[in-house]
Amino acid sequence: MGIEYFLQQLVNGICLGGMYALMSVGYSLVYSIMNFSNFAHGGVIMVGAYVGYFALTALNVPFLPAFLLCGVGSGLLAVIIERLVYSPLRKRHAPSLYFIISAMGASIFLENFVIATIDGTPRNYPPIFDNRINIGGISLGVDSLLMIVVSAVALLILMFIIQKTKVGLAIRACSYSEKASTLMGINGDLVIFIIFLMGGVLAGFAGMLYGMRFIVKPTIGQVTNKSFVAAVFGGLGSLPGAIVGSVLLGIMEIFVASFNSNLRDLFVYGLLILVLVIKPSGLMGKVVEDKA
Amino acid sequence: MRKSMKKLIALTLACLMLATLFVGCGKKDDGGSSGGDTIKLGWMGSLTGDQAAYGTCESQTLKMMVEDLNANGGLLGKQVELICYDTKGDAQEAVNVAKRLCAQDQVCAIIGPNASGQCIAIQSVLDQYKISDMSTVATNEKVTMQDGQLKEYNFRVCFLDPQQGKIAGSFVYDNLGFDKAAILYDVNDDYALGLKDNFVKVFESKGGTIVAEEGYTAGDTDFTAQLTKIKEAQPQIIFTPIFYQDFIMIHKQARTLGIEVPMLGGDGCASEVLFDAADAVDGSYVINHVSLVDPAGDAFRKEYAEKYNGAKMELNGYMAHDAFLLWCAAVEKAGSDDPQAIADAYSQVEVEGMAGKIKISAEDHNPVGKSGCVERIDGKNKTYVFETYIAAD
Amino acid sequence: MFSWYYIEGILIQSCYTLLIVLGLSILTGYTGMFSFGHAGFVCIGAYVSILCTMAFGLPYWLSLIIAGLAAMLLGAGLGKITLNLKGDYFCIATLGVGEAIRLIFNNLQLTINVGGKDFLLDGAKGVASIPLKTTLFGDWNALSNGDVGTFLSTLFSSALFIVIIFLTATALLMNSKHGRSMLAVREDELAAQMSGINTFRSKMLAMCMSALYAGIAGGMMAHYFGYLQPKMFLMTKSTEYTIMVIFGGMGSITGSVLGTVLLCALPELLRAVGDWRLVMYGLAVIVIMIVRPKGLMGGKELPVGRICRAVGRVFTKKKKDLPPPDGGSVGEEASV
Secondary structure (H helix, E strand, O other): OOHHHHHHHHHHHHHHHHHHHHHHHHHHHHHHHHOOOOOOHHHHHHHHHHHHHHHHHOOOOOHHHHHHHHHHHHHHHHHHHHHHHHHHHHHOOOOHHHHHHHHHHHHHHHHHHHHHHOOOOOEOOOOOOOOEEEEOOEEEEHHHHHHHHHHHHHHHHHHHHHHHOHHHHHHHHHHHOHHHHHHOOOOHHHHHHHHHHHHHHHHHHHHHHHHHHOOEOHHHHHHHHHHHHHHHHHOOOOHHHHHHHHHHHHHHHHHHHHHOHHHHHHHHHHHHHHHHHHOOOOOOOOOOOOOO | OHHHHHHHHHHHHHHHHHHHHHHHHHHHHHHHHOHHHEEEEEEEEOOOOOOHHHHHHHHHHHHHHHHHHHHOOOEOOEEEEEEEEEOOOOHHHHHHHHHHHHHHOOOOEEEOOOOHHHHHHOHHHHHHHOOEEEEOOOOOHHHOEEOOEEOOOEEEOOOOHHHHHHHHHHHHHHHOOOOEEEEEEEOOOHHHHHHHHHHHHHHHHHOOEEEEEEEEOOOOOOOHHHHHHHHHHOOOEEEEOOOHHHHHHHHHHHHHOOOOOOEEEOOOOOOHHHHHHHHHHOOOEEEEOOOOOOHHHHHHHHHHHHHOOOOOOOHHHHHHHHHHHHHHHHHHHHOOOOHHHHHHHHOOOEEEEOOEEEEEOOOOOOEOOOEEEEEEEEOOOOEEEEEEEEEOO | OOOHHHHHHHHHHHHHHHHHHHHHHHHHHHOOOOOOOHHHHHHHHHHHHHHHHHHOOOOHHHHHHHHHHHHHHHHHHHHHHHOOOOHHHHHHHHHHHHHHHHHHHHHOEEEEEEOOEEEEEEHHHOEEOOOOOOOOOOOHHHHHOOOHHHHHHHHHOOHHHHHHHHHHHHHHHHHOHHHHHHHHHHHOHHHHHHOOOOHHHHHHHHHHHHHHHHHHHHHHHHHHHOEEOHHHHOHHHHHHHHHHHHHHOOOOHHHHHHHHHHHHHHHHHHHHHHHHHHHHHHHHHHHHHHHOOOOOOOOOOOOOOOOOOOHHHOOOOOOOOOOOOOOOOOOOOOOO
């Protein structure tokens, strides 16, 4: 159990955290503006993974176009869900409870729609990057490396959009107060359209990376529960929080699992409860104020 | 105006629901009245959920066989009607389904479900209705016996977890000559637990050592933490009593971590899907009820693939096939579709199935003289290589 | 037609599900707190009750009470630490607790030795051969055999009897000062606090009641299936219960009854549709949220007493019997 072992586990944790980050950013984006937990996000990721699978196997396209196709497919799906499911609720100013229920309904629908139309058989991506590289005693799969790089690049681009562009300004304004920004002439509908599109595209990427590394099946949407915990841990509604929370959770999870693998999930949910009790706004979340 | 529209929609929805209620009743009524000239066979299993692939294969195999049987004149001169229900892989749903099959559809026997937990759960329903269940791949000991007491209406066509654990243990120690093994298993799964316990027992009693024992929970997809630990322990083989999707993922991750030792999976691992990850799983072993490359099954596999758009035959299909043959033989032996007579006949018939000669013991309702087949996965040619047969008893 | 045994099974299931949904209705429908972890309370109740009957040999009715109290205790403890959380955060906390409870039972290997008999809680493997004690109306055979004691104890612990008791209790509670406080908390917590309501106490009461109901229902469930496994209490179960509350209508007892009975029966009726069953279930939830978000009853009660007299007018003239949360219910329009 030398330093190599420790570093290897650290790398494992960062890989896992990178994937959580891609997923939890989508949650956080939606939460920052609409103040509800979008549980349909897992379904969008799952569909992204399937799009990638069929693009690679049935259409025989190379990796990069397939990867982009995933983003487009999932982005479209997220927008469609927003239009059909959340938009009517939004128009009515329904309480966030209804959004969560609808999101749950959408996620049940997506999961079972895939089972009914495709089937429940787990599918395996054709090998794309199956080699591995060794640095010292640490092994790192090329797909894992790719996952970290893609996560980092995608998240950097996202941060750039949000911090430096006009659209980003509108998003930040809306997340501060949707009502006030709408009054200031920001098109709230458009902002929501954009965040769902961005969240969806990232979900598509996450889906494909997930599928390459693991497996594609209709129930992978449930894995996103943990990325949701990561988002809470980092602070719901905060993008940097979601990313930091995800990576930290990934690393902690790996170390707990290497200590006693049975405690892994118990630790994740225990951490969730602990964070909520001690500091509900998470590591970097905005302070929740009682809106009277 | 809008309000009345909404009300109208709500009303329509409510009416639709009521309508489905009556339609449901009506349809079942028809089925009941024509019950005299068909023999009803029930099947239950997972058509949705994590194990959907197994269940789908079982039900499709049975549908295919029932169609063939009916085309050839049916059974006892009657047509066979197959009623399939989904259990969602949930024990609670299984109880509901069993009640529906027994009380509502009044089947003469049930085949399935494909998981031990569900088989154990439905026992009280079977006892109440005196309708027998022939389970396909439920390998848990408690399925047919509990605390030394025989469950009168539970049967199975597969071997048991202890037997499978024993096969695994002796294969690793005797055939491969390894004495250091690691285990990676799903702590949530009674199947994995049963296999693991019995493997450890047999392997250690022979003189082997378990160098690492790691668990995970169902739904986990990242095994790198456990695998890194296993790598440190330097086993000669990793025993993985789990289902094939996890088997594939563990292989992929182990290979990227630089673990090159083979793995040994139980009967839940054997699947055609393995070959999609051919490079990773190359060289590992699976225990099986039947040899998946046995030429005797060629015609069967071909018919299945033709009927279902090239679908791959899973192990469950073979077991469903054998269970169905047993049921046919039992009905013929009983000479009627009386559930009790069929239950009694199960232990008196003998059929030649995909897994060899099958005879159900009257003492414990398990098949006698089963042997397990160990096969090596040949990733390059995408096929299995038959290794050896090991007697289960 | 449907055979009685099959229908009885669905009815018993509807009964204990109704009990859970009623409890959840107090928490979500009346007090406005959303729980994703109710299956955890059911899980506690189920395990405690089988411990009572199988390890300690206590009678079934007593085991139900103990199960309910155990769940309530847990609910109180949980409430103490999470009730001050707002909105989504509370629901996330319950999600965590629900999953944690299930995972604990998953890892729990416990052998209890009482009077020389071992009772084994075997983690994920589950517990089989639980005595089937849950009846719909009680054991009438015992009455005809002259065993009045058994008959009475089974009657009073029968699913229907318990549900009726708790239906009445819920209706009474909701009509009381406490019930109105809960409604006030749901509509506007700040305003409720300003008008002198101890909002924490109201929420705590709702939490405890709701856990009590779930615990008892868990006991009934365990003794109905005869088989118990932590896998039966996944998060999706909690979601289903919440969907039933919403489906029936927030803040309506008769709505909860309708929602439960329909949604319990619906999957059974749709069984013929096979693969598409759950697809339609998901779709139905979305459509209801869009078309009739207040649920079937929309915060109103079915005027049970007047129904016979006014069958034709039920849909045009709405009677307000029990707590009439004014038009908006759940702050539909009022949320700022």
